[in-house]
Amino acid sequence: MKLIFEKSKPGRMGISLPDCDVPEKKIEELIPKNSLRSKLNLPEVSEVEVVRHYTKLSTQNYGVDTGFYPLGSCTMKYNPKVNEEIAKFPGFKSSHPLQDEGLSQGALELMYHLEKILSEITGMDGFTLQPAAGAQGELTGLMMVKACFEQKREKRTKIIVSDSSHGTNPASASLCGYESITIKSNERGTVDLEGLKRALNEDVACIILTNPNTLGLFEEEILEITAIAHKKGALVYCDGANMNAFLGIARPGDMGFDIIHLNLHKTFSTPHGGGGPGSGPVGVKKSLVPFLPKPTIKREKDKYSLDYDKPLSIGKIKAFYGNFGVMVKAYAYLRALGPEGLRGVAENAVLNANYLMKKLKSYYYLPFDRTCMHEFVLSGKKQLEKGVHTNDIAKRLLDYGFHAPTVYFPLIVSEAIMVEPTETEPKEILDEFASAMIEIAQEAKENPEIVKTAPHPTTEGGRTPVGRLDAVAAARKPNLRWKKLDKREI
Numbered sequence: 358m359k360l361i362f363e364k365s366k367p368g369r370m371g372i373s374l375p376d377c378d379v380p381e382k383k384i385e386e387l388i389p390k391n392s393l394r395s396k397l398n399l400p401e402v403s404e405v406e407v408v409r410h411y412t413k414l415s416t417q418n419y420g421v422d423t424g425f426y427p428l429g430s431c432t433m434k435y436n437p438k439v440n441e442e443i444a445k446f447p448g449f450k451s452s453h454p455l456q457d458e459g460l461s462q463g464a465l466e467l468m469y470h471l472e473k474i475l476s477e478i479t480g481m482d483g484f485t486l487q488p489a490a491g492a493q494g495e496l497t498g499l500m501m502v503k504a505c506f507e508q509k510r511e512k513r514t515k516i517i518v519s520d521s522s523h524g525t526n527p528a529s530a531s532l533c534g535y536e537s538i539t540i541k542s543n544e545r546g547t548v549d550l551e552g553l554k555r556a557l558n559e560d561v562a563c564i565i566l567t568n569p570n571t572l573g574l575f576e577e578e579i580l581e582i583t584a585i586a587h588k589k590g591a592l593v594y595c596d597g598a599n600m601n602a603f604l605g606i607a608r609p610g611d612m613g614f615d616i617i618h619l620n621l622h623k624t625f626s627t628p629h630g631g632g633g634p635g636s637g638p639v640g641v642k643k644s645l646v647p648f649l650p651k652p653t654i655k656r657e658k659d660k661y662s663l664d665y666d667k668p669l670s671i672g673k674i675k676a677f678y679g680n681f682g683v684m685v686k687a688y689a690y691l692r693a694l695g696p697e698g699l700r701g702v703a704e705n706a707v708l709n710a711n712y713l714m715k716k717l718k719s720y721y722y723l724p725f726d727r728t729c730m731h732e733f734v735l736s737g738k739k740q741l742e743k744g745v746h747t748n749d750i751a752k753r754l755l756d757y758g759f760h761a762p763t764v765y766f767p768l769i770v771s772e773a774i775m776v777e778p779t780e781t782e783p784k785e786i787l788d789e790f791a792s793a794m795i796e797i798a799q800e801a802k803e804n805p806e807i808v809k810t811a812p813h814p815t816t817e818g819g820r821t822p823v824g825r826l827d828a829v830a831a832a833r834k835p836n837l838r839w840k841k842l843d844k845r846e847i
């Protein structure tokens with residue numbers, strides 16, 4: 358595709374302004390000379406060229422609005438557009454965080470009720486909406502853990518994480534000044550209870566577990582795990598990024614978890630992946646409520662206010678009150694679905710994942726062959742015997758018009774291919790994706806070269822704008838300079 362600058366023709370214009378009806382003046386008379394730009398170097402193109410250029414550009418990118426996005430661990434589901442519209446209502450969009458409380462009653466009421474709904478879904482006693490992402494939620498949760506033990510004058514220095522955990526878990530632990538201890542998963546893909554018992558002592562402040570874990574498997578011994586942790590005085594944190602799997606069916610609070618973060622941008626209707634705002638609310642059990650970030654939202658009769666009078670609070674962890682637009686979308690989504698609808702989300706997410714897993718398991722190695730939750734992890738081990746790496750399979754999927762699944766994560770599965778179909782995909786799409794995966798498995802056996810050289814660009818009859826990129830060079834020698842771009846050196 359040509360750059361818009363390459364389409365430029367001197368004198369061509371995209372706008373037609375009416376004749377000037379005030380006396381004309383030279384620009385130099387209005388703006389001091391040293392503030393004037395000498396030459397703007399803007400492309401000179403007509404309106405239709407601009408429209409076509411940007412419309413074409415918008416289709417160069419892949420997104421959930423254009424196709425299936427089976428990125429495991431990310432819950433890249435389709436989000437109803439109506440929630441975007443609601444977040445754009447002037448009363449929500451134009452309110453200012455410094456506005457007087459009396460003028461912010463609607464916003465505060467929405468946040469208050471969102472906290473209550475999230476508490477109900479997760480079985481927690483209090484919530485903060487401040488964190489801007491899951492990772493910041495983890496840090497917030499661990500800061501509360503720390504504050505809680507400090508108040509009790511107990512010195513605990515360690516956090517236990519699982520070897521299948523998201524990298525943010527140990528990272529949050531170290532950011533909070535803890536040492537993280539990794540425990541291995543057992544042959545069923547879940548926490549090894551004996552290993553956990555060995556690692557657990559009075560130095561441990563908290564165990565962080567993802568449930569269902571990042572292999573897409575439910576931690577069946579969770580009641581026993583939380584009980585033994587509590588017996589040693591430790592708290593248990595639920596990485597709730599996978600809440601999509603059991604919404605309305607089971608509650609982490611009832612499983613004995615003391616803290617949880619949710620990812621509104623995964624589970625509750627905010628599109629993500631493009632770097633837009635996220636939200637990682639954190640819920641806690643009663644004993645931790647005093648430590649929640651401040652301000653909290655208080656309701657007295659029908660008046661809502663911000664409560665800063667929280668002597669034990671860990672303080673503020675985000676400017677103002679968090680990413681409000683994301684909260685509006687989550688609230689609208691939750692109210693539209695209701696309890697039955699939410700349960701349906703989880704049931705269909707699990708059904709879709711198991712359907713795909715069954716279709717693919719005789720073509721790809723399935724390390725943990727048991728009923729999965731909302732996602733499952735295959736391995737490209739069989740294909741590697743023919744020299745085809747998981748990375749090649751991911752690239753070949755682009756030739757079939759699909760976004761690749763998550764690859765090489767979780768780290769404990771070699772050549773991992775992590776698929777999360779989500780509840781929003783119809784059966785036909787799952788069938789098409791399965792056919793593509795099965796054909797690629799066939800190609801890996803009979804014609805591995807075509808997989809190893811994927812993707813094939815449009816200039817070679819494929820469907821991507823460019824062929825395989827040198828990802829290492831792209832990271833090590835990024836070329837961000839417009840002048841070089843102009844010369845088309847990339």
Ligand SMILES: *Cc1c(COP(=O)(O)O)cnc(C)c1O
Pocket residue numbers: 430431490491492493523525567571596598599620635637
């Ligand atoms: C996405 C994810 C996180 C981190 O959440 P962010 O919002 O990306 O910071 C943590 N744990 C798991 C299991 C996740 O899938």
